Amino acid sequence: MRLSRAADQKIGWTPVVGVTASLKGDAGSATHQPLGRLVQTDLDYVEGVINAGGVPMILPPVVEPRMAEVLLDGIDGLLLSGGSDLAPDYYGEECAPGLDVTNPERDAFEIALLRLALRRGIPVLGICRGMQVLNAALGGTLYQDLPSQLGKDILNHWQETPKWQPAHEIEVLCDSHLAEITRCQHVKVNSYHHQGIKELAGGLAVTARSSDGVIEAVECNDFSEQWLIGVQWHAEMMREVGIEHKNLFKAHVCAAKRHALRRAAA
Numbered sequence: 442m443r444l445s446r447a448a449d450q451k452i453g454w455t456p457v458v459g460v461t462a463s464l465k466g467d468a469g470s471a472t473h474q475p476l477g478r479l480v481q482t483d484l485d486y487v488e489g490v491i492n493a494g495g496v497p498m499i500l501p502p503v504v505e506p507r508m509a510e511v512l513l514d515g516i517d518g519l520l521l522s523g524g525s526d527l528a529p530d531y532y533g534e535e536c537a538p539g540l541d542v543t544n545p546e547r548d549a550f551e552i553a554l555l556r557l558a559l560r561r562g563i564p565v566l567g568i569c570r571g572m573q574v575l576n577a578a579l580g581g582t583l584y585q586d587l588p589s590q591l592g593k594d595i596l597n598h599w600q601e602t603p604k605w606q607p608a609h610e611i612e613v614l615c616d617s618h619l620a621e622i623t624r625c626q627h628v629k630v631n632s633y634h635h636q637g638i639k640e641l642a643g644g645l646a647v648t649a650r651s652s653d654g655v656i657e658a659v660e661c662n663d664f665s666e667q668w669l670i671g672v673q674w675h676a677e678m679m680r681e682v683g684i685e686h687k688n689l690f691k692a693h694v695c696a697a698k699r700h701a702l703r704r705a706a707a
């Protein structure tokens with residue numbers, strides 16, 4: 442059966458958002474499956490994209506970086522998900538005490554994918570590790586372990602409470618694109634990170650911090666050219682408790698749709 446022209450167009454205009462995945466054994470995704478290695482991503486990301494009107498496509502990190510171009514042909518937006526620590530080689534440091542498990546395959550894949558995605562102007566949303574990958578790929582550095590490198594005076598950024606519960610507050614910069622999305626200056630967020638941005642990459646601006654000064658969100662300086670937002674909290678887990686978290690996914694999917702339409706018109 443052939444689709445009607447209207448249905449065909451509708452499908453064509455539904456943006457596809459690539460969601461990066463982790464491998465079994467990643468620190469952030471331990472499982473007890475007795476089978477082999479697993480490609481996996483949290484359903485919260487997948488549902489976040491679907492509920493915002495996008496079609497999610499899970500991107501396995503076992504794909505060779507040289508195949509990234511082919512994957513990018515099929516997506517209109519890129520969501521860099523959370524997971525294990527990024528290897529410090531990517532920001533020119535040796536391993537420091539407190540560094541957790543890293544995943545070389547995933548690191549290489551995501552860095553390559555991100556660089557190519559930015560060359561194409563694909564809208565990028567980075568969450569937790571995803572924000573850190575953004576910063577490192579653009580030339581910034583990371584704290585390898587916040588508690589041991591910043592001291593005990595910082596807030597607890599690794600909560601033991603349920604994923605949808607806030608752990609601390611962040612202050613959003615008034616004239617940022619993030620503020621347009623959250624529509625409030627003080628946002629309560631969850632916190633599942635022991636790493637954070639140290640030196641900000643050129644091309645990025647800080648758009649939110651927690652009260653201890655830790656960077657909790659960034660965006661592209663040249664936002665009209667490149668839709669790019671990174672958040673340190675897991676917005677996908679808080680979609681049901683606050684419109685500001687849901688809006689982040691909506692904004693990303695809308696940007697992906699605009700990108701798809703521009704590409705179709707070119």
Ligand code: MN
Binds near residue numbers: 609631632
């Ligand atoms: Mn935090």
